[in-house]
Amino acid sequence: MRETPNFTGWRATVLHREDNTTERLPRQLKLIGFEVTVQWQPLDAADLPDFVLVDADQGWDGLLPWSGKNAPRPLVALLGSEAPGRIAWAMQQGVGAIIAKPLASSAVYPALVMALGIHRERKAVIDKLNHLEERVRLRPLVHAAVERIIAERHVDEELAYTILRNCAMRRRMPMEQIAASILGGAEPMPEAG
Incomplete structure (x- = not known):
């Protein structure tokens, strides 16, 4: 203040x-x-x-x-x-x-x-801590989305994570939100590269 x-x-x-x-x-x-x-x-x-x-x-x-x-x-x-x-x-x-x-x-x-x-x-x-706790709680979604990208795009884990991160940045959305959208079918599978 x-x-x-x-x-x-x-x-x-x-x-x-x-x-x-x-x-x-x-x-x-x-x-x-x-x-x-x-x-x-x-x-x-x-x-x-x-x-x-x-x-x-x-x-x-x-x-x-x-x-x-x-x-x-x-x-x-x-x-x-x-x-x-x-x-x-x-x-x-x-x-x-x-x-x-x-x-x-x-x-x-x-x-x-x-x-x-x-x-x-x-x-x-408190607000920041709650936000960080929410992100940690949603990390399994990110992991699941990375695993799905690996399976569908036949890339390694590092590249799959990069693809997910780039997709989140392009959409200006948190990675957890984009991961949930991909897993839920609301977001198309991001392209490799």
């Missing part, structure tokens, strides 16, 4: 009990442009806000409607404790930034930018 985001119109939910933090933080978030909800009950998975700020000092499993580190929204922990268990809990929820309590207004915007940037980076890594 190279430029700082504009949060105007974004929805934020602050998961925190009523106290000094819940007075100051919503006011600061509104100045930044957020529409703010404050609650001390579990988030509804069907209606997630754009941003979540959670009290990591008193948070519990089940407060957030996801498990593990793959938070579906940028997440900021509000933390006044140095207790390792509270820090570990925040990390297990997928926190991307921490705002120390008592709250300093100048800490809010940088934490939001940091959490958003980390959330986007994590999502990009």
